[in-house]
């Protein structure tokens with residue numbers, strides 16, 4: 314992963330440990346009841362893909378164990394990982410694009426209910442993404458896949474020459490020379506792997522996205538309700554289709570790109586289509602970027618407009634993330650696909666402990682605060698979910714007191730210690746295992762390996778009954794927790 318040049322070493326701390334009275338009087342542990350969104354407190358586990366589904370996208374025992382373990386720590390809400398809404402293969406990511414996925418997802422809901430004794434609300438993140446291919450072998454690409462256009466022939470001065478000669482001439486060139494002969498997109502396909510964009514209007518399936526996506530999202534939401542989920546989070550963040558519609562880089566000229574109003578049009582149409590298809594009690598919110606963190610990305614002012622429009626349309630929550638774009642991702646190795654968390658914008662999404670003067674804790678809060686204020690100033694009370702480096706009570710409480718957000722999402726801290734909320738709530742805050750923000754977990758995610766945390770994945774891993782990762786080296790879920798003073802919970 315990319316890291317800021319300053320490389321200042323930041324350390325997460327347990328902060329002030331509250332006693333039970335303080336917890337009871339806190340904002341963090343106060344209930345939230347706003348329209349359809351009803352949470353027993355303000356804690357939230359945001360979506361985290363653990364690469365534990367089958368290659369066909371079905372729920373596995375490992376998926377059940379992953380979410381069951383979070384649920385045992387009784388967060389007010391868990392958002393199940395980015396789950397594909399289409400019926401197309403997408404590796405070991407969960408899918409909800411067909412009714413055959415319903416039995417597995419039903420079991421998942423039952424497991425979370427059981428482990429949390431019904432305390433945890435369950436939302437599922439619905440994602441659509443465009444095609445991306447691995448970085449190809451140079452010779453194969455130039456000799457087989459590249460279309461030889463008149464433009465290439467003219468630049469090479471090989472207008473009437475046999476195509477095989479043109480291809481050989483390209484193969485014999487340096488990459489620098491190829492850069493001036495190929496189109497920017499072909500050069501990108503060669504050096505980084507082919508990647509579709511929402512602006513590829515020459516591709517019928519991309520041009521027709523506004524026609525098909527509202528129904529695809531609505532079908533998926535209907536399934537989520539059928540299996541007993543409490544709601545859906547529309548994935549409008551990071552590097553994926555809906556975020557690309559919101560992005561300032563979306564120049565579509567069909568009324569779905571260009572101005573802020575046109576860029577937010579499809580996300581609103583998707584939302585309305587979903588809302589119409591689910592019952593009145595079912596929660597529908599969205600996760601989107603407070604800042605894209607790329608050159609010429611949407612400004613926070615653009616995002617204030619998006620957020621106000623989402624609130625006006627009746628979304629039940631607005632969850633804000635940051636960065637995570639393909640635009641500045643590192644060049645992948647040969648045979649690998651680009652990964653949107655390897656460049657500076659990826660750092661902004663999941664910053665680690667080696668950082669700059671702003672540090673890895675709360676990089677999204679200024680923008681989140683501004684966006685929440687715009688929503689409130691427009692007269693809407695829609696709850697805002699904030700995230701980024703939250704790892705202790707003090708920090709979480711301050712976010713709510715400072716009106717940055719109404720709900721506090723903690724991803725890596727919840728992975729490091731799935732019981733951290735329960736420990737606080739029961740007066741055992743001293744026993745919290747604080748995340749070190751090393752991004753070992755993110756490294757596993759990047760390699761599409763089953764995600765675990767380095768703070769616990771070697772503990773008692775060879776004990777009987779412990780499930781291990783495919784490589785046999787790591788336990789799959791955090792060890793059970795019992796209070797050190799022997800009190801029973």
Ligand SMILES: Cc1cc2nc3c(=O)[nH]c(=O)nc-3n(C[C@H](O)[C@H](O)[C@H](O)COP(=O)(O)O)c2cc1C
Nearest residue numbers: 359360361362394395663701702703723724725758
């Ligand atoms: C392993 C891993 C997988 C993630 N998968 C998703 C995802 O599916 N959808 C999403 O919106 N964010 C995803 N994220 C981002 C987190 O939800 C969160 O926004 C980010 O980690 C910053 O919060 P934190 O500092 O509390 O970890 C993932 C993060 C990690 C570490």
Ligand code: SF4
Nearest residue numbers: 748749751752754766
């Ligand atoms: S591996 Fe564990 S300690 Fe390291 S960043 Fe991930 S959750 Fe935190």
